[in-house]
Amino acid sequence: MSILVLGTVALDSVKTPFGERQEILGGSAAHFSMAARIFTKVYLVSIIGLDFPPKFIKFLADKGVILSGIKKEQGNTFRWQGKYEGDCNTAITIDTQLGVLSIFKPQISKEHRVIKNIFLANVDPDIQSCLLDSMKNPFIGLDSMNYWINTKKESLLKVIKRVHLFVANEQEARSLTGENNLVKAAAGLTKLGAKMVVIKKGEHGVIFYSPKVIFSLPAFPVTEVIDPTGAGDTFAGGLMGYLATKDKIRNSDIKQALAYATICASFNVEGFGLEKTAKLTRNYLEKRLKEYRMISSLTD
Amino acid sequence: MSILVLGTVALDSVKTPFGERQEILGGSAAHFSMAARIFTKVYLVSIIGLDFPPKFIKFLADKGVILSGIKKEQGNTFRWQGKYEGDCNTAITIDTQLGVLSIFKPQISKEHRVIKNIFLANVDPDIQSCLLDSMKNPFIGLDSMNYWINTKKESLLKVIKRVHLFVANEQEARSLTGENNLVKAAAGLTKLGAKMVVIKKGEHGVIFYSPKVIFSLPAFPVTEVIDPTGAGDTFAGGLMGYLATKDKIRNSDIKQALAYATICASFNVEGFGLEKTAKLTRNYLEKRLKEYRMISSLTD
Numbered sequence: 246m247s248i249l250v251l252g253t254v255a256l257d258s259v260k261t262p263f264g265e266r267q268e269i270l271g272g273s274a275a276h277f278s279m280a281a282r283i284f285t286k287v288y289l290v291s292i293i294g295l296d297f298p299p300k301f302i303k304f305l306a307d308k309g310v311i312l313s314g315i316k317k318e319q320g321n322t323f324r325w326q327g328k329y330e331g332d333c334n335t336a337i338t339i340d341t342q343l344g345v346l347s348i349f350k351p352q353i354s355k356e357h358r359v360i361k362n363i364f365l366a367n368v369d370p371d372i373q374s375c376l377l378d379s380m381k382n383p384f385i386g387l388d389s390m391n392y393w394i395n396t397k398k399e400s401l402l403k404v405i406k407r408v409h410l411f412v413a414n415e416q417e418a419r420s421l422t423g424e425n426n427l428v429k430a431a432a433g434l435t436k437l438g439a440k441m442v443v444i445k446k447g448e449h450g451v452i453f454y455s456p457k458v459i460f461s462l463p464a465f466p467v468t469e470v471i472d473p474t475g476a477g478d479t480f481a482g483g484l485m486g487y488l489a490t491k492d493k494i495r496n497s498d499i500k501q502a503l504a505y506a507t508i509c510a511s512f513n514v515e516g517f518g519l520e521k522t523a524k525l526t527r528n529y530l531e532k533r534l535k536e537y538r539m540i541s542s543l544t545d
Numbered sequence: 546m547s548i549l550v551l552g553t554v555a556l557d558s559v560k561t562p563f564g565e566r567q568e569i570l571g572g573s574a575a576h577f578s579m580a581a582r583i584f585t586k587v588y589l590v591s592i593i594g595l596d597f598p599p600k601f602i603k604f605l606a607d608k609g610v611i612l613s614g615i616k617k618e619q620g621n622t623f624r625w626q627g628k629y630e631g632d633c634n635t636a637i638t639i640d641t642q643l644g645v646l647s648i649f650k651p652q653i654s655k656e657h658r659v660i661k662n663i664f665l666a667n668v669d670p671d672i673q674s675c676l677l678d679s680m681k682n683p684f685i686g687l688d689s690m691n692y693w694i695n696t697k698k699e700s701l702l703k704v705i706k707r708v709h710l711f712v713a714n715e716q717e718a719r720s721l722t723g724e725n726n727l728v729k730a731a732a733g734l735t736k737l738g739a740k741m742v743v744i745k746k747g748e749h750g751v752i753f754y755s756p757k758v759i760f761s762l763p764a765f766p767v768t769e770v771i772d773p774t775g776a777g778d779t780f781a782g783g784l785m786g787y788l789a790t791k792d793k794i795r796n797s798d799i800k801q802a803l804a805y806a807t808i809c810a811s812f813n814v815e816g817f818g819l820e821k822t823a824k825l826t827r828n829y830l831e832k833r834l835k836e837y838r839m840i841s842s843l844t845d
Contacts, residue, residue: 425631427766428768460841461766468729
């Protein structure tokens with residue numbers, strides 16, 4: 246089954262200890278798509294400005310991402326400028342230019358409305374809600390960020406009540422629930438209404454929590470983190486992309502999806518922007534998955 | 546095969562968000578023994594003062610720990626006072642009273658000299674070296690702490706060259722190698738001479754590294770961390786205790802040992818001092834190990 250992702254398409258400028266890139270293709274929906282496309286058909290819903298380079302449209306289309314949901318508006322494309330230092334664990338934002346993102350209203354066609362899997366990547370929770378209102382009973386994944394927790398908490402809490410799978414990072418989970426312990430924080434997020442919760446811990450792996458089951462998996466050990474921008478979105482793309490191929494989600498499917506998501510994210514951090522994930526094939530994934538099993542499974 | 550542990554026996558006073566305990570039994574060798582005894586015969590080599598409560602001697606002896614290597618000297622027993630706040634991840638030392646520890650010379654008998662497994666728990670690296678000089682060709686595990694890295698680095702580097710398995714935490718590994726990335730830090734520790742390296746990441750699990758193989762396992766998810774004092778020593782006790790039962794160590798034995806170590810440490814943090822690990826049996830371990838497999842193995 247196909248998947249629709251709502252999120253940003255951005256021009257990122259990033260500096261890490263390994264180098265620097267100016268105005269490369271980024272954004273939550275772009276990173277998500279680059280992983281999800283490996284498993285299923287991806288419809289991208291976003292907004293760009295008149296300045297958006299046509300080569301990036303061609304690039305996404307060549308990767309099989311369906312772009313009919315990208316609206317082009319008067320104004321500039323969303324831009325993010327940031328840097329990473331030391332072990333590249335924390336992004337330091339230097340500048341954010343919202344541009345056309347500030348007038349974004351998702352443009353939903355008939356074709357979109359019947360898609361059974363949706364991922365609400367990180368954008369304003371009111372925009373996320375707005376999209377859900379026009380959809381027919383889908384399986385919904387959600388991501389957000391501390392900025393929305395601080396500025397639009399009520400709106401975000403309303404979205405959380407509607408979603409099946411909430412993908413948060415450690416800080417977001419702690420900040421939304423007031424719980425330091427991550428298992429308690431995950432449980433707290435299900436009490437807020439999310440049916441299932443994934444807590445991303447970056448280089449430390451991931452915790453999955455539902456009231457019936459809990460999983461904890463390590464990250465794939467990467468020795469050279471070149472640029473972690475978009476790793477969380479890539480993770481979500483692998484997770485939701487794999488789950489979208491299943492009619493009914495069993496526990497073993499969730500574990501498998503978490504493993505694919507982990508592998509997708511490990512490729513993402515090994516290059517700037519979409520450099521590495523753009524080249525990803527199912528074959529490369531399977532090869533690293535085998536290695537991941539050797540490294541992390543007790544029984545292999 | 547039996548195991549000898551060299552380390553401290555201490556009187557700990559600790560305050561955490563869950564309560565407070567005064568002068569309870571602690572120390573690296575005591576915590577190590579409480580886990581290792583589940584798998585094998587443990588010889589404890591340490592020093593105590595005249596003030597050491599006889600009830601603690603009885604307690605250790607009742608648990609089967611062999612105490613002929615504990616020297617009693619004029620003066621006070623080593624005391625540590627500390628506290629934990631928030632999510633109990635970092636110990637804040639309030640006071641340290643070395644007492645008789647400052648004159649500690651390990652007392653090795655004929656019976657000790659032939660023991661084939663040794664764990665050098667956290668004490669002065671010169672004392673660790675001194676013990677190794679009197680032993681016959683054993684399998685050696687090592688722990689240390691930032692204090693020795695800062696004050697006796699040369700001595701510590703000499704010990705590292707002699708050991709088979711170096712168990713370090715994240716900060717120690719980074720500080721000894723100057724590498725932020727943990728896989729690189731682990732590799733760096735093997736270049737310093739340790740044949741195998743385990744990096745403990747607390748609530749985030751553990752990385753095992755040897756030039757031929759790498760493993761990464763998550764921690765067992767604990768919801769109520771009551772008191773983490775001694776969790777690293779308990780981990781080492783489970784790890785070395787299990788490995789001591791093997792004539793030849795295969796990769797599958799290492800994974801199994803890491804899993805037991807993880808489980809032992811998870812029990813340790815669920816109570817003050819040795820409260821929980823004192824009650825541990827192989828049966829309890831196996832039960833939680835089964836749960837751990839469900840939570841963390843990709844294939845189960």
